[in-house]
Amino acid sequence: AAAAPRPWRLFGAVCLLRLPRITQPLEKEEEEMAALMGQIELEKSQYSDHEIRKMEEEEQLRRRKENIYDDDEAPGKTVIMAQDLEDKWEQKLLQFKAAPRITDADKNNNRTSLNRRLDSNLMFLVKQKIGNQELWLLPQVEWQPGETLRSTAERAMATFLGDHVQAKILGNAPYGIYKYKFPRAIRTEDNVGAKVFFFKAFLQSSDLSQAELKEDYLWVTKDELGDYLKSEYLKKVNRFLLD
Amino acid sequence: SKSVFPHALCSFFFLSSWLPQTVPFRGSHWETSLLAFRASVPMRAQPKKKKKVDVKREQAQKDRMKKKIKKLEKAAPQLIPIEDFTPLLKYSDSNRLRSLPPLSFEETERRVLLMKKWCFFKQKQDKAEKKAIQDLVEAQQEALKELRLESEELYQAAIRRDEGLFPFERDGPNYTPPLPGYDPPEGKCVDITKVYTQ
Numbered sequence: 263a264a265a266a267p268r269p270w271r272l273f274g275a276v277c278l279l280r281l282p283r284i285t286q287p288l289e290k291e292e293e294e295m296a297a298l299m300g301q302i303e304l305e306k307s308q309y310s311d312h313e314i315r316k317m318e319e320e321e322q323l324r325r326r327k328e329n330i331y332d333d334d335e336a337p338g339k340t341v342i343m344a345q346d347l348e349d350k351w352e353q354k355l356l357q358f359k360a361a362p363r364i365t366d367a368d369k370n371n372n373r374t375s376l377n378r379r380l381d382s383n384l385m386f387l388v389k390q391k392i393g394n395q396e397l398w399l400l401p402q403v404e405w406q407p408g409e410t411l412r413s414t415a416e417r418a419m420a421t422f423l424g425d426h427v428q429a430k431i432l433g434n435a436p437y438g439i440y441k442y443k444f445p446r447a448i449r450t451e452d453n454v455g456a457k458v459f460f461f462k463a464f465l466q467s468s469d470l471s472q473a474e475l476k477e478d479y480l481w482v483t484k485d486e487l488g489d490y491l492k493s494e495y496l497k498k499v500n501r502f503l504l505d
Numbered sequence: 506s507k508s509v510f511p512h513a514l515c516s517f518f519f520l521s522s523w524l525p526q527t528v529p530f531r532g533s534h535w536e537t538s539l540l541a542f543r544a545s546v547p548m549r550a551q552p553k554k555k556k557k558v559d560v561k562r563e564q565a566q567k568d569r570m571k572k573k574i575k576k577l578e579k580a581a582p583q584l585i586p587i588e589d590f591t592p593l594l595k596y597s598d599s600n601r602l603r604s605l606p607p608l609s610f611e612e613t614e615r616r617v618l619l620m621k622k623w624c625f626f627k628q629k630q631d632k633a634e635k636k637a638i639q640d641l642v643e644a645q646q647e648a649l650k651e652l653r654l655e656s657e658e659l660y661q662a663a664i665r666r667d668e669g670l671f672p673f674e675r676d677g678p679n680y681t682p683p684l685p686g687y688d689p690p691e692g693k694c695v696d697i698t699k700v701y702t703q
Contacts, residue, residue, distance in 0.1 A: 268654075268655055268656075270655060272655060272659075281675065281678075282678050283678055283679070283682050283683075284678050284679060284680060284681060284682055285678050285679070285680055289626075291622055291623055291626045292626075294619055294623075295619065295623050298616060298619055304603075305603070305605060307603065308596060308601040308602060308603060309600075309601045309602075309603060314600070314601070359684075360680075360681040360684060361681050361682045361683065361684040361685075362681070362682075363680075363681055363682070365682070377682075380682055381678070410659065410662040410663070411652070411659055411662070411663060412662075412663075430670075430673075432667075432670060433667045433670060434662060434663050434664070434665050434666075434667050435645060435648070435649060435663045435664060436645070436648040436649070436652065436663060437641070437644060437645055437648065438644045438645070438647075438648050439644075439647060439648040439651050439652075441651065457651060457655065459648060459652065460648070464675075498644075501640060501641075501643075501644040502640075502641055502644045502645070504637050504641070
């Protein structure tokens with residue numbers, strides 16, 4: 263309590279990530295290797311029951327064609343052939359339609375939607391007024407004495423997304439820091455600049471209908487961050503973002 | 506009483522006419538009179554036996570059981586067979602072997618080269634992952650250093666362990682996103698795994 267007050271103002275910011283919902287496409291080497299593994303597995307395997315049944319039935323068909331009066335099998339018996347089963351399964355597969363990997367939001371490039379770019383992380387950006395500028399930033403609020411930085415980050419999330427957002431902040435420690443000095447016009451002895459501490463959080467549920475979104479917001483991937491964030495800020499943010 | 510009297514006479518006659526026919530049926534000397542049946546025939550009652558013999562017999566039985574249990578315990582516990590490792594007999598049949606043409610020289614060469622490329626690809630991937638983790642740790646250390654300069658108590662709060670973080674669960678990414686309104690077909694799963702006890 264007797265320490266001199268530091269001239270830096272503290273802010274807590276949260277980097278809210280929506281984790282990927284589908285797998286990323288395979289690289290060329292990965293695809294080649296997967297094909298090779300399949301081939302080796304086939305070569306080292308033995309015939310399964312289904313395959314043996316199929317081979318035997320083909321033999322029978324062939325013998326029956328060559329030798330029409332073959333009385334081994336009673337001709338009145340209707341047997342389901344393995345080939346018929348395979349055709350039936352193929353039909354069933356073709357009837358099933360899976361959800362598309364590239365969604366409508368992808369095609370419209372609707373950056374406010376959460377359904378875009380399902381195979382990568384999406385980060386939450388808001389437009390905030392700092393000084394007299396409107397900037398795109400990770401949501402941040404000023405730290406108030408009496409709370410830990412993590413609770414500042416949680417407050418930042420609640421301010422911009424409402425109280426009902428389900429997100430898990432990973433740990434008590436900040437992931438990165440962005441330090442800047444105020445422009446000379448407003449710089450004073452005990453108000454030199456600000457330090458913004460970043461926290462990371464994972465979005466648990468994708469249902470944001472209850473969120474009260476007031477300001478302009480965006481959900482962007484790591485490579486699109488450069489379109490919105492300033493270069494110095496971007497450099498510091500990129501340090502703690504994995505792709 | 507007048508109505509009772511002839512009844513009694515009748516019953517007496519009945520008895521007197523009945524008795525001579527039942528006298529030869531008196532099998533054992535325990536049946537003194539048929540009317541007093543239950544009182545005359547003694548049941549094979551336990552209290553008649555001596556208590557010491559019982560106790561001895563039970564003790565002997567218990568000792569035998571204990572000996573058997575000790576023998577079983579002394580024997581080494583049998584290993585539980587792993588069913589995945591023992592191939593079933595029906596798969597050792599020779600007609601099961603695949604008949605494929607042997608690999609050509611080009612094919613083996615291609616495979617070897619592909620394996621080498623894959624090795625290099627995986628090594629690059631691993632190095633990149635490790636570097637990314639290293640960068641993360643460095644960024645965090647820098648942030649914590651700055652925080653410490655600011656305020657000691659905030660720093661202490663930051664380096665405290667987060668209890669609610671683990672166990673961390675997440676449904677992994679699938680190949681296609683979930684289909685809205687999909688009704689999966691119903692079915693029952695019967696578990697037939699064999700459970701072995703030692």
